[in-house]
Amino acid sequence: MPQLKCKDLSLGYDGIEIIGGLSFEIEKGDYLCIIGENGSGKTTLMKTILGLKQQLSGTVEFGDGLKRSAVGYLPQQTDAQKDFPASVWEIVLSGCLNKMGARPFYSKKEKQLALENIERMRLTKLKKRCYRELSGGQQQRVLLARALCATKDILLLDEPVAGLDPKVTAEMYALIDELNKKDKTTIIMISHDIRAALKYADKILHIGDTVFFGTKEEYLSDSSLGFGKEGAV
Amino acid sequence: MTELLDKIALYLSYPFVQYALIVGVLISLCSSLLGVTLVLKRFSFIGDGLSHVAFGAIAIATVLKLTNDMPLVLAITIICAVLLLRTGQNTKIKGDASIAMISVGALAVGYLLMNIFGSSGNLSGDVCSTLFGSTSILTLSQLEVWLCIILSVVVAAVFIIFYNRIFAVTFDESFAEATGVRSKLYNLLIAVVIAVIIVLAMNLVGSLLISALVIFPALSAMRVFKSFKSVTVCSAVLSVACSLTGIMLSVACETPVGATIVAVDIVIFFVFMIIGKLSSKSVR
Ligand SMILES: Nc1ncnc2c1ncn2[C@@H]1O[C@H](COP(=O)(O)OP(=O)(O)OP(=O)(O)O)[C@@H](O)[C@H]1O
Numbered sequence: 414m415p416q417l418k419c420k421d422l423s424l425g426y427d428g429i430e431i432i433g434g435l436s437f438e439i440e441k442g443d444y445l446c447i448i449g450e451n452g453s454g455k456t457t458l459m460k461t462i463l464g465l466k467q468q469l470s471g472t473v474e475f476g477d478g479l480k481r482s483a484v485g486y487l488p489q490q491t492d493a494q495k496d497f498p499a500s501v502w503e504i505v506l507s508g509c510l511n512k513m514g515a516r517p518f519y520s521k522k523e524k525q526l527a528l529e530n531i532e533r534m535r536l537t538k539l540k541k542r543c544y545r546e547l548s549g550g551q552q553q554r555v556l557l558a559r560a561l562c563a564t565k566d567i568l569l570l571d572e573p574v575a576g577l578d579p580k581v582t583a584e585m586y587a588l589i590d591e592l593n594k595k596d597k598t599t600i601i602m603i604s605h606d607i608r609a610a611l612k613y614a615d616k617i618l619h620i621g622d623t624v625f626f627g628t629k630e631e632y633l634s635d636s637s638l639g640f641g642k643e644g645a646v
Numbered sequence: 647m648t649e650l651l652d653k654i655a656l657y658l659s660y661p662f663v664q665y666a667l668i669v670g671v672l673i674s675l676c677s678s679l680l681g682v683t684l685v686l687k688r689f690s691f692i693g694d695g696l697s698h699v700a701f702g703a704i705a706i707a708t709v710l711k712l713t714n715d716m717p718l719v720l721a722i723t724i725i726c727a728v729l730l731l732r733t734g735q736n737t738k739i740k741g742d743a744s745i746a747m748i749s750v751g752a753l754a755v756g757y758l759l760m761n762i763f764g765s766s767g768n769l770s771g772d773v774c775s776t777l778f779g780s781t782s783i784l785t786l787s788q789l790e791v792w793l794c795i796i797l798s799v800v801v802a803a804v805f806i807i808f809y810n811r812i813f814a815v816t817f818d819e820s821f822a823e824a825t826g827v828r829s830k831l832y833n834l835l836i837a838v839v840i841a842v843i844i845v846l847a848m849n850l851v852g853s854l855l856i857s858a859l860v861i862f863p864a865l866s867a868m869r870v871f872k873s874f875k876s877v878t879v880c881s882a883v884l885s886v887a888c889s890l891t892g893i894m895l896s897v898a899c900e901t902p903v904g905a906t907i908v909a910v911d912i913v914i915f916f917v918f919m920i921i922g923k924l925s926s927k928s929v930r
Pocket residue numbers: 426431449450451452453454455456457458489
């Protein structure tokens with residue numbers, strides 16, 4: 414049983430389809446990159462997988478003991494967060510909420526988990542700082558630490574490196590890669606950075622006028638995608 | 647100076663002043679707790695809109711000649727709160743526009759009803775006291791005080807129990823939802839609680855000034871403090887302190903209660919703005 418199985422998925426808003434006929438499966442430990450033009454429906458797909466939005470038709474199934482609430486999610490930034498008075502610690506800790514059941518307050522175990530993830534994302538020095546006063550790269554690391562508190566199994570990242578400089582981008586990719594290789598965390602990442610996608614990912618989902626799903630090697634050899642042009646990038 | 651203190655001490659011995667202080671503290675505490683969430687969720691205006699709805703509801707109650715208008719007003723306000731938060735989410739009409747619509751509509755209809763069916767000779771006095779609270783906080787009955795205490799305790803308890811989830815839903819609704827927090831439910835909870843607070847606060851400051859009670863402490867605290875917890879605690883403390891000062895001042899100087907409280911809130915806001923500017927400079 415794959416960890417995530419989407420079948421004949423059709424996505425859209427208000428009954429109008431944006432993209433249809435999406436079928437793919439993800440196994441534990443996979444690294445999937447979703448690529449496609451602006452507005453092709455990548456974020457919509459991710460929201461549907463997360464259950465934030467209803468699909469028009471088709472099914473999304475979680476398997477392999479994975480619960481829908483046990484996922485980590487790094488959203489494409491919203492501006493509501495920009496002037497929010499919250500410390501790094503509070504934000505990372507809020508990732509533990511799905512472990513609490515009906516309990517109202519965090520226990521030692523959750524605080525410990527938050528601390529570990531703060532260390533892991535090299536945020537220890539910034540723990541007490543206010544989120545809105547951090548740089549873009551630091552903010553992304555905070556959100557990643559929060560996502561890690563929510564799960565060890567599967568991370569969905571919506572353009573995690575958007576707006577970061579090349580050095581921080583490389584660090585971010587290295588962190589994500591380490592999570593995938595060392596902890597066997599399944600990664601589903603939306604990216605416009607095809608070169609990085611081909612470097613790190615082992616499966617590619619291309620959405621747009623042509624839909625493609627397969628391994629990186631299949632993607633490279635599939636001439637119908639006109640990859641020859643993009644390969645020059 | 648001692649004269650003023652003596653005067654205040656004398657007033658404090660009157661039960662109606664004690665009631666006013668108790669109710670004032672509780673209401674300002676509750677309104678400030680949710681104020682932070684409302685400001686951050688860009689719902690600052692909902693207090694304004696709902697208080698006008700409550701005004702309209704009071705007008706209806708007056709027309710129906712109900713002796714106890716609280717249940718009706720509460721019910722109508724809660725329904726509108728839920729509706730408003732709904733429209734805020736799936737936006738065909740933008741959230742702020744629909745709040746403005748409902749708010750102005752309720753105000754107009756309320757005034758019209760009072761005008762057409764009102765029996766009291768002093769219409770503008772009635773309207774003015776519903777809008778600005780006038781002295782009704784000084785004429786509270788024991789029953790009203792108890793009702794207020796119970797509702798405030800419930801509101802505060804709900805806030806504390808759901809504090810962590812309210813934080814998550816306020817900070818990032820999609821993440822909270824994705825990890826299994828039922829954010830729609832919490833939005834509903836926030837809407838109901840804010841409606842309760844507004845109906846309570848009508849007694850204190852009247853429907854025009856409720857927004858001030860909800861927004862000012864949160865905005866002041868956000869100038870200086872940087873974490874959600876410290877902002878929440880600070881705005882609660884500020885709000886209570888300002889209301890106490892305001893009530894005492896208004897009793898001592900015989901000014902309108904609601905307007906005095908809000909004036910104190912405004913002064914504190916500017917003080918905190920300056921503190922915020924200075925402290926951010928000293929960090930750099
Ligand atoms: N809330 C919404 N209501 C209606 N249509 C929407 C909504 N959100 C997005 N869309 C439309 O759905 C399409 C896909 O949007 P989506 O955000 O999924 O694109 P994307 O692939 O993530 O793009 P980007 O690379 O810019 O992030 C777009 O055409 C967009 O206009």
